[in-house]
Amino acid sequence: MQLVAAEIARQEGKSGVHVLDTGTEALITRAWLVEQAQESIEVQYFIWSTDNIGILAAETLLRAAERGVKVRVIVDDLLINAPDKSLLALAHHPNIDIRIYNPKNSVGVTLARRAFNALTDFRGINQRMHDKTFIVDGKIAVAGGRNMAAEYYDYNHEFNFRDRDVLLLGSAVKTMQASFERFWESPLSARVEDLYNGLGLMQKNVSADSDEVQAIYRELGAYAQAPENFAPEVRQAITAAPAAFAEIARQIVWSRVEFISDMPGKNANTFSLDGGGLSTSALAEMAAQAQTRITIQSPYLVLSNEAIELFRGILARGVTVRINTNSLASTDNIQAFSGYRNQRKKLLKMGFEIFEYKPYPQVQQALMNRFEATKNKQLVFGLHAKTMVVDGARVYVGTYNFDPRSQNLNTEAGVIIHDESVARKVEAAIEVDMAPGNSWNAASDDPDRHVPLAKRSKVRLWQNLPIKPLL
Structure with a gap:
């Protein structure tokens, strides 16, 4: 990251870009960035699945938090499918904060509440956060079309997406981070902990004591380390990330870049x-x-x-x-x-x-x-x-x-x-x-x-x- 900071300073006012056209490149880039993070990771996604890629991503963020990196995550509420206690356990980590955008459908929402929202706020339930941003140490980031699921990285064995991301350095990252902060502070973004403390028919009441939290952390780590849970190609790509990212970095072009949101x-x-x-x-x-x-x-x-x-x-x-x-x-x-x-x-x-x-x-x-x-x-x-x-x-x-x-x-x-x-x-x-x-x-x-x-x-x-x- 010191080399990244030095290059950003040398290219004052410009942004470094490299288009990530393949799923493998996009996965390697994210994996390397998480491993290199020293201070902060901020991520924003529309979909975060509980398939192998989604679990691997959650586990790497947890490991970053364990070494002192501050992790903030915003996920749209519509298509999130994480188990309630797992989501709550991650949010309980002292270095992880998770917020859910516009929680009217899934997280903490009972069936009765969902039906009520559909009847009384049709526009509201259709307003979704479709942003996908990934920012590390406020210096280097990824923006583009990919969500956090196997089919966006060419690892699904039935259906895959042809997608595109951009690796970013420099001034555009500052604009991206300002956008993230607006979403983070928005009243539409709710803390996970606040979404599970309800009573009655309209909000779920879910809790996780310290023993349950630690058990979930251990299970997540064990799952991520078990060879049978991940295709060899996925683990090989992650293992090869340092050398592969060096090649990606050599292709960065410095130019004028606008981040729009x-x-x-x-x-x-x-x-x-x-x-x-x-x-x-x-x-x-x-x-x-x-x-x-x-x-x-x-x-x-x-x-x-x-x-x-x-x-x-x-x-x-x-x-x-x-x-x-x-x-x-x-x-x-x-x-x-x-x-x-x-x-x-x-x-x-x-x-x-x-x-x-x-x-x-x-x-x-x-x-x-x-x-x-x-x-x-x-x-x-x-x-x-x-x-x-x-x-x-x-x-x-x-x-x-x-x-x-x-x-x-x-x-x-x-x-x-x-x-x-x-x-x-x-x-x-x-x-x-x-x-x-x-x-x-x-x-x-x-x-x-x-x-x-x-x-x-x-x-x-x-x-x-x-x-x-x-x-």
Whole structure:
């Protein structure tokens, strides 16, 4: 970390960036950063699963806390699935603080309370924290699309995401940390301990005495050390992290980088489902400045009326707009795909070039054949990367999906990198994903024919429901 601090000082005012395009790189980077942390670790995630990757991440943070590092964690409430006592035990550690964003669905919430929230605060339960940030010692960080689960790091043996993160050093990290502090201090972020001390039907009452806490710590450590609980490739990647990170660090580019993020709560609307946000405004401005081409990669593509009008003007100026998104065969969200399917013909007629990702793309061979358990095995791949490249000169990498939910409801975060070498490298990677071996051309290939009739019928049902603002 001393070398990192020295390089940051030498590059005053700039930010160091390296795009993490593979799951292994992204995992190695996070593992190395946790091991090197000396003072603090601050992490923010939408999903934290209790699969092997999620447990390994929790155990490494616990070990960091044991050696005196202050650990702060914010996790969105919607999809967290940690056992109550385990979550509470981690929060009881003197060096670990955990807060849950907008706890209306899961943590400490009884079924009665969940039903009450759905009836009385529909907008509120749909406002989620979609940010993914990882900050170490206030100096070095990771931002991007990956959550904390095996499928985001190419280690799931059935389904994996094609995703993208950015390693950051320098001034952009300060902006990221300021955003984290806003979420940490927000009334929407509740202490785990406060969510389990309720009485009656509306809040759970869960406790863990000191013996239970220590037992959970021991179980977590034992699980993380048992070879049978982790694929050899996972442990090998973690073991090789120091040498591998040195190679990653050599590829860092110093340039102007903006970290953009929404405020907690997104916008001031109370009842309606629109309202926009800071991320929406920044990305709309970035797109509007395009002179020649825009290249987008987004797992979900459901354009609002405002977005359609924005791109209508951009296309009218002769700007080429290419989009790589999921096909019906690769998507993990059939509801979101129904919104895209409703407007696909319109978008193509407007002039968008759309390429839909194949569930068994050629690129997966390079990513998965290195693992003995998945060698020569067909695994479903889906897009999860959220990226926009403008004129091959500026690139956004973050959490923002091109849909109404990211526009109006979910808080989002990401970076805009003003560097041609980085932008062109990312654009080239997206072009590989758009190539015929990895994607179908939506204008000519009829991608929906590659899925069973039952799935097409199911998505057709969703198409008829008035759910666009929630997609």
